[in-house]
Amino acid sequence: MAIPVQARSGNVGDRTWAWVTAIFGGLLLVVAGLILLELGRVAAPAWSHIGIVKFLFSSDWDPVQEKFGALPFIYGTLVTSAVALAIALPVSVGLALFLSEMGPRSLRTPVAYAIEVLAAIPSVIYGLWGLFVMVPWLRSPVEPFLAKTLGFLPFFQGPPIGLGYLAAGVILALMILPTVASVTIEVLKTVPPALKEGALALGATRWESIRIAVLPYARPGIIGASLLGLGRALGETMAVTMVIGNSPEIHASLFAPGYTLPAVIANEFAEATGDVHVGALAALGLVLFGITLILNAIARILVEAVARGPRGARA
Amino acid sequence: MNAFQETTVVIPPSRRMLDLQAKPVAPALRTPASAQEPPKLQVEKLDAWYGKTHALHGVNLVVPPRSVMAAIGPSGCGKSTFLRCLNRMHELIPGARAEGTLLLDGQNLLGRDVDPVSLRRRVGMVFQRPNPFPTLSIRDNVAAGLKLNGIGGNHDEIVERTLRQSALWDEVKDRLAASALSLSGGQQQRLCIARALAVEPEVLLMDEPASALDPIATAKIEDLIHELKSRYTILIVTHNMQQAARVSDQTAFFYMGDLIEVGPTEKIFTNPSEKRTEDYVTGKFG
Ligand SMILES: Nc1ncnc2c1ncn2[C@@H]1O[C@H](COP(=O)(O)OP(=O)(O)OP(=O)(O)O)[C@@H](O)[C@H]1O
Ligand SMILES: [Mg+2]
Numbered sequence: 001m002a003i004p005v006q007a008r009s010g011n012v013g014d015r016t017w018a019w020v021t022a023i024f025g026g027l028l029l030v031v032a033g034l035i036l037l038e039l040g041r042v043a044a045p046a047w048s049h050i051g052i053v054k055f056l057f058s059s060d061w062d063p064v065q066e067k068f069g070a071l072p073f074i075y076g077t078l079v080t081s082a083v084a085l086a087i088a089l090p091v092s093v094g095l096a097l098f099l100s101e102m103g104p105r106s107l108r109t110p111v112a113y114a115i116e117v118l119a120a121i122p123s124v125i126y127g128l129w130g131l132f133v134m135v136p137w138l139r140s141p142v143e144p145f146l147a148k149t150l151g152f153l154p155f156f157q158g159p160p161i162g163l164g165y166l167a168a169g170v171i172l173a174l175m176i177l178p179t180v181a182s183v184t185i186e187v188l189k190t191v192p193p194a195l196k197e198g199a200l201a202l203g204a205t206r207w208e209s210i211r212i213a214v215l216p217y218a219r220p221g222i223i224g225a226s227l228l229g230l231g232r233a234l235g236e237t238m239a240v241t242m243v244i245g246n247s248p249e250i251h252a253s254l255f256a257p258g259y260t261l262p263a264v265i266a267n268e269f270a271e272a273t274g275d276v277h278v279g280a281l282a283a284l285g286l287v288l289f290g291i292t293l294i295l296n297a298i299a300r301i302l303v304e305a306v307a308r309g310p311r312g313a314r315a
Numbered sequence: 316m317n318a319f320q321e322t323t324v325v326i327p328p329s330r331r332m333l334d335l336q337a338k339p340v341a342p343a344l345r346t347p348a349s350a351q352e353p354p355k356l357q358v359e360k361l362d363a364w365y366g367k368t369h370a371l372h373g374v375n376l377v378v379p380p381r382s383v384m385a386a387i388g389p390s391g392c393g394k395s396t397f398l399r400c401l402n403r404m405h406e407l408i409p410g411a412r413a414e415g416t417l418l419l420d421g422q423n424l425l426g427r428d429v430d431p432v433s434l435r436r437r438v439g440m441v442f443q444r445p446n447p448f449p450t451l452s453i454r455d456n457v458a459a460g461l462k463l464n465g466i467g468g469n470h471d472e473i474v475e476r477t478l479r480q481s482a483l484w485d486e487v488k489d490r491l492a493a494s495a496l497s498l499s500g501g502q503q504q505r506l507c508i509a510r511a512l513a514v515e516p517e518v519l520l521m522d523e524p525a526s527a528l529d530p531i532a533t534a535k536i537e538d539l540i541h542e543l544k545s546r547y548t549i550l551i552v553t554h555n556m557q558q559a560a561r562v563s564d565q566t567a568f569f570y571m572g573d574l575i576e577v578g579p580t581e582k583i584f585t586n587p588s589e590k591r592t593e594d595y596v597t598g599k600f601g
Contacts, residue, residue, distance in 0.1 A: 105409070192446070194446040195449070197442065197446070198442065198447070199459075199463075200407065200432075201435055201439065201440040201442075202464075202510065203433065203436030203460060203464050208463055213448055216448065216450035216451070217450065
């Protein structure tokens with residue numbers, strides 16, 4: 001958060017603007033810091049009672065016996081978000097390419113509108129739909145089919161319950177799709193037409209020009225779009241808690257029920273008794289915050305690495 | 316001549332007969348852009364539109380093989396449009412279309428059966444603004460067309476040859492793996508020329524290729540055009556009269572979508588038939 005340094009010739013308006021933005025930016029940081037401090041204060045009893053390492057790496061969660069292990073929630077959050085992104089990213093990029101590069105112009109507005117509508121649906125509606133429509137559909141035929149075709153992978157084994165990581169991942173994919181797709185569309189719009197023409201003039205087909213000119217140019221932006229989607233997936237609570245099964249366990253199989261950080265916080269906070277339980281939930285909040293920060297950092301590094309291009313890498 | 320006499324002495328009469336039969340190719344090559352050869356490119360009644368804007372009105376012209384034609388004219392007169400019709404890039408703009416006859420080696424390029432993708436492999440293009448692929452290295456930029464078109468052979472060799480042709484080799488030979496964006500604008504333009512040359516097109520379209528270059532790089536490009544003329548047919552758009560005069564065999568003057576006059580460059584610049592051409596080349600307008 002560096003305060004922009006103004007050249008001496010900068011006029012008053014510019015300087016005022018710089019200060020105003022700097023002050024608001026600083027305020028945001030202060031608010032975030034205060035939230036963190038308060039979370040940390042509430043979480044303190046849990047830290048001291050359990051110990052950070054044990055809290056992070058044990059997988060028992062039993063408030064009655066005062067056993068608090070965060071691992072199942074961390075795992076559930078990461079897995080469902082990963083599933084969501086794995087589904088939403090290719091679909092979004094495909095959709096965005098279709099809309100901006102290939103599809104008939106007449107289809108663009110309706111599809112773009114449909115994407116916006118998808119973004120406007122409240123998450124509890126997604127949850128209801130998931131519970132009554134998607135979960136039965138996953139239970140059969142989707143999960144049995146996956147078990148039959150990809151069952152050699154540990155992710156697709158076990159009883160097809162319907163409720164579980166896969167259900168949560170699919171719901172999340174639907175929910176982040178509008179964000180990822182609409183940002184990707186905007187990103188694709190920034191690709192200079194001259195770049196595409198350069199490829200086409202060399203005898204590239206439309207698809208080849210997308211592959212060698214459009215996608216490489218748009219890659220940092222697409223990573224950014226994924227990150228926005230991931231941010232939403234990590235924090236989404238309502239719809240996930242309705243379809244994930246809410247069971248604090250760790251399973252390799254995506255068919256199994258699990259739990260996520262935001263879901264457990266929302267479900268247990270109201271009934272939490274005792275400083276340690278409340279503290280443990282606050283600590284889960286801090287963990288969620290930490291995950292978001294780490295992912296942000298990783299994405300930033302990725303975006304920069306990708307934007308920098310080859311420079312000796314691609315020989 | 317000395318060498319010839321020497322060989323006549325050494326080679327027995329029976330061999331000489333064979334020699335004579337093999338020879339006739341050589342003198343034919345030496346004649347400059349020959350008029351007796353069929354035209355490389357023949358444009359008849361070419362009309363082009365952007366939506367309702369009628370950008371080219373019935374253009375007719377003929378380009379002999381292995382020659383350079385310069386297209387000149389004031390801004391907005393349709394030079395780029397004309398060039399972009401020749402490799403069917405024009406139709407990529409939404410709402411744009413072209414009508415007429417465009418014969419490349421006698422084959423109509425605007426025909427339904429012509430695949431624009433394979434056509435563009437034969438008719439290369441260099442754009443006004445350099446447009447290297449930003450995420451590819453210098454080497455990969457040059458080799459991009461080779462990979463796209465599945466052209467085999469020693470790519471490193473082709474890269475070196477075309478970079479030498481475009482007068483860039485000495486400046487980049489030590490950093491072929493660096494990003495294309497690490498080059499200056501003029502270097503990027505020469506990189507794009509190398510990229511276009513790598514696939515060995517038959518016709519090369521250059522839309523103001525030197526407008527972003529300094530005088531030295533411009534001179535290099537002009538030298539390159541002279542050199543390429545022995546193998547390629549080149550059409551170049553330029554706003555620079557001296558450049559047109561220096562590099563081209565024929566010059567076409569466009570004005571407001573009409574081809575006003577086309578003819579030998581010398582004639583266009585010294586003794587044009589049309590008043591408007593004269594006004595333009597002498598700088599009275601435009
Ligand atoms: N994408 C486009 N959409 C609509 N009209 C266009 C488009 N491109 C060019 N035109 C119009 O077509 C006419 C010819 O344009 P063109 O680009 O061929 O001119 P030019 O001779 O290349 O000019 P310059 O020397 O400035 O490059 C102009 O009147 C221009 O306004
Ligand atoms: Mg132009």
